[in-house]
Amino acid sequence: MFQGTCSNAGKSVLAAAFCRMLRQDGFRVAPFKAQNMSLNSFVTADGLEMGRAQVTQAQAAGLEPDVRMNPVLLKPSSDVGSQVIVMGKPVGTMRVGEYVRYKPTAFQAAQRAYDSLAAESDVIVLEGAGSPAEINLKAHDIVNMAMAQYAGAAVVLVGDIDRGGVFASLVGTMELLEPEERELVAGYVLNKFRGDASLLTPAYEFMQQRTGRTVLGVVPHSDALGLPEEDSVSFKSGLAPACARFADRKCADIAIAVADLPHISNFTDGDALAGEPDVSIYRARTPDELADADVILLPGSKNTLADLDWLQATGMAGAVTAAAARGVEIVGICGGFQMLGATIADPHGLESDRLSARGLGLLPVHTTMGRDKTLVRQSAVHLDTEEPVTGYEIHHGATALENDSASTDHESSGPAHTAFRTEDGAVLGYASRGGRVWGTYLHGVFDADAFRRRWLDTLRTRKNLAPIRTIVAPYDIEPALDRLADLVRQHVDWRSLYHRIGLR
Numbered sequence: 001m002f003q004g005t006c007s008n009a010g011k012s013v014l015a016a017a018f019c020r021m022l023r024q025d026g027f028r029v030a031p032f033k034a035q036n037m038s039l040n041s042f043v044t045a046d047g048l049e050m051g052r053a054q055v056t057q058a059q060a061a062g063l064e065p066d067v068r069m070n071p072v073l074l075k076p077s078s079d080v081g082s083q084v085i086v087m088g089k090p091v092g093t094m095r096v097g098e099y100v101r102y103k104p105t106a107f108q109a110a111q112r113a114y115d116s117l118a119a120e121s122d123v124i125v126l127e128g129a130g131s132p133a134e135i136n137l138k139a140h141d142i143v144n145m146a147m148a149q150y151a152g153a154a155v156v157l158v159g160d161i162d163r164g165g166v167f168a169s170l171v172g173t174m175e176l177l178e179p180e181e182r183e184l185v186a187g188y189v190l191n192k193f194r195g196d197a198s199l200l201t202p203a204y205e206f207m208q209q210r211t212g213r214t215v216l217g218v219v220p221h222s223d224a225l226g227l228p229e230e231d232s233v234s235f236k237s238g239l240a241p242a243c244a245r246f247a248d249r250k251c252a253d254i255a256i257a258v259a260d261l262p263h264i265s266n267f268t269d270g271d272a273l274a275g276e277p278d279v280s281i282y283r284a285r286t287p288d289e290l291a292d293a294d295v296i297l298l299p300g301s302k303n304t305l306a307d308l309d310w311l312q313a314t315g316m317a318g319a320v321t322a323a324a325a326r327g328v329e330i331v332g333i334c335g336g337f338q339m340l341g342a343t344i345a346d347p348h349g350l351e352s353d354r355l356s357a358r359g360l361g362l363l364p365v366h367t368t369m370g371r372d373k374t375l376v377r378q379s380a381v382h383l384d385t386e387e388p389v390t391g392y393e394i395h396h397g398a399t400a401l402e403n404d405s406a407s408t409d410h411e412s413s414g415p416a417h418t419a420f421r422t423e424d425g426a427v428l429g430y431a432s433r434g435g436r437v438w439g440t441y442l443h444g445v446f447d448a449d450a451f452r453r454r455w456l457d458t459l460r461t462r463k464n465l466a467p468i469r470t471i472v473a474p475y476d477i478e479p480a481l482d483r484l485a486d487l488v489r490q491h492v493d494w495r496s497l498y499h500r501i502g503l504r
């Protein structure tokens with residue numbers, strides 16, 4: 001089990017690496033994280049919702065994502081607390097105190113999920129959350145040492161050396177554990193190292209003497225892995241792959257600005273675009289940052305109305321409508337799609353106490369949030385290009401086209417047409433008359449290689465750049481998972497870990 005001395009220490013990535021390595025070595029391996037807090041979720045084939053990190057780890061393990069791998073998911077929606085998802089379905093929106101009271105039930109669900117997964121596997125790679133040494137939270141822990149004890153796991157403590165203070169964090173974490181918890185710790189991994197690792201060797205001796213545990217490895221910092229990010233922590237601090245890569249690519253042909261909404265969900269929707277050599281994709285928080293964009297992407301949101309307020313308050317809303325008037329391509333996904341419309345209503349107060357609001361008025365559509373949550377994988381066709389797309393839907397809102405679009409008082413909303421249609425004929429998104437403003441409920445819409453290239457080529461043509469016409473950057477994380485496994489094999493004493501858990 002990988003536990004961190006802080007959040008974002010790189011536990012998920014190490015867990016993914018071990019899933020891939022164990023699979024390469026012929027074991028039946030599955031990932032598990034009792035509880036995730038993330039707005040980056042995914043829908044399983046049976047229509048259940050789980051965190052993205054275990055989806056990547058499942059792929060590393062060669063398995064279909066399964067909700068047992070992440071039985072509890074908390075999706076913070078601020079004003080009204082977090083939406084609590086248990087075994088893939090929302091059980092309610094709870095404030096902290098309420099959730100603490102609910103935790104014994106959540107832990108039971110996690111234990112049942114673990115047992116059933118463990119019965120089918122040779123090895124489970126568990127992941128903790130945050131740090132196990134948060135002494136104020138320990139009494140009701142269900143995801144760190146409590147889970148490790150339940151599973152009888154060997155724990156690797158992961159420290160982020162890039163932040164500094166890594167030895168103090170490791171020693172301090174050990175210090176704050178109960179003796180029986182400390183027993184479970186097999187050793188340490190120092191993650192995100194830049195520089196000459198031989199400089200660290202004197203510290204290993206010290207750690208061994210002081211704590212009786214050794215450093216099992218030092219993993220170099222790597223921006224270039226190209227794996228999806230688990231939660232928005234790294235996106236917010238500008239560390240997500242898309243942003244990291246942007247630094248080198250300010251001059252790419254197509255500039256795509258992603259509005260960095262306070263409740264941004266599923267920003268992984270931009271990952272496939274970030275991999276394209278002719279694209280620079282970056283987050284935008286101010287109107288200025290939208291100025292040179294060829295595309296403005298409004299991503300998903302766990303709180304559409306609050307984020308719409310944020311767009312208004314920051315002046316971003318005005319900048320988006322002005323850009324639309326200049327002919328800039330405006331794309332909305334899920335919550336972003338809802339924002340493009342004329343009105344959004346949340347009569348049950350599911351996301352906030354704002355019961356309704358006007359949208360940006362760029363598409364003549366109306367959204368109403370219903371109590372039922374749509375959770376489904378979808379295949380659809382983009383009608384203009386006839387290219388297939390696939391992805392998943394996660395939303396409460398239902399969005400419909402205005403009967404008589406002339407009735408709208410929003411200047412920019414003109415007649416719109418269906419942009420995406422599913423196999424069974426359902427509408428999955430609309431586009432404005434000229435097609436430059438469009439939105440869809442489909443997360444992952446840009447993952448389809450052919451559609452993505454066709455769309456980028458339309459943008460190129462508009463800028464008088466030659467279309468590329470072939471798929472130059474297929475979106476596939478398989479090679480990245482293999483690269484990751486190689487990197488970790490090189491730098492971590494995986495043999496002694498295998499030995500510790502009884503594998504040969």
Ligand SMILES: NC(=O)CC[C@H](N)C(=O)O
Nearest residue numbers: 300301334335395396397
């Ligand atoms: N994933 C999303 O962007 C969800 C949009 C919105 N919060 C809804 O539930 O309808």
